Amino acid sequence: MKIIENNETKGVLYMLSAQELATALNISNVRMKQILKDRNLDFLRKRENGKIFVPHSTVGILLKEKGQEIKPEILSNFILKGGTGKSVLNVNYSCWLAERSLNPILLIDLDGEACASNMLLKEQENLDNLVTIYEILKNNLQIKDYVRETKYPNLFILPARMKALKSERLAGGRNPKTLLRKHMKGLAQRFGSIIFDMPPTLNSLTVSALLTISKLVIPINSDIFSIESLYLTLDELKEYAEEYECSIPEYYILMNKFQSNTIASSEAYKEITKNFGDRLIPTQLKFSAQINNSVNNGKTIREGCARELRASFDEVASYITGTKNNQELAQ
């Protein structure tokens, strides 16, 4: 899906130009515009060049009629190492997208520690009563029927709680290639992006999520263990992808808790640039007590951090959304 900057909303809109949609549907641009008009479907005209853009909902309707499916971006900040910032990044990235996207965003919490759920759910929500991935798997339910609103507009969540730990046992032995996909029907029509938050382990459930995502961000800290985990995570991913005949997701490496004045951070930076080149996101996120405090106070980076950090996070998030790497819609 192409992401464009819209001058009126200053937002990121998950939309295609009419020309791109016409190509995906194999019809002419003129015919495309006619269909939009006749059917009274939503589209957006960009003022300065008169080009029209088609939102997610319209793309979904038209592609479905052609027997094709719209593919939302499915993403995760994941690494096989605890504490590198996965949940903070997944939560903040989801909020960042939800603020800018015309389409709703969904975070699926697969971590029994429920860090993302605690940060995002409304205060009065009691985690004990909510349906989690555990009930979804156990009772063969569809995620789309159990997503909850979060305290942020346009952002929804399938929450987790301690019981989610049991879902790992429940999932054991099932085929990870189909395990989650079976429960994700209907999500593509509703959500522009889906973000998984996961514990730093490999089990049927997390492997299943990793085989589902189209984009992976690997957050590392500036220590030898993070770098070892980075290699391990990529190796494991390749092995699973081979075993289940899937392709590995497009991946990026993000240096989090970066301290430019330390030898550890500059050495880690050198090693990653040497071995991974343009996989490294050019902006680092500094180590900052403000991020830690904002997490403790249930706030996002935008709500709880100073301008410099907010700007760094904006750069990171814009990079991840892939204004640089537009995805093919119809495959």
Ligand SMILES: Nc1ncnc2c1ncn2[C@@H]1O[C@H](COP(=O)(O)OP(=O)(O)OP(=O)(O)O)[C@@H](O)[C@H]1O
């Ligand atoms: N840039 C940063 N500067 C300072 N503290 C940070 C930064 N990023 C994350 N943290 C802190 O690091 C801790 C771990 O973050 P987080 O819970 O997101 O990691 P995680 O990778 O999800 O951990 P787990 O593996 O346990 O799920 C939290 O206390 C968080 O506030």
Ligand SMILES: [Mg+2]
């Ligand atoms: Mg976490």
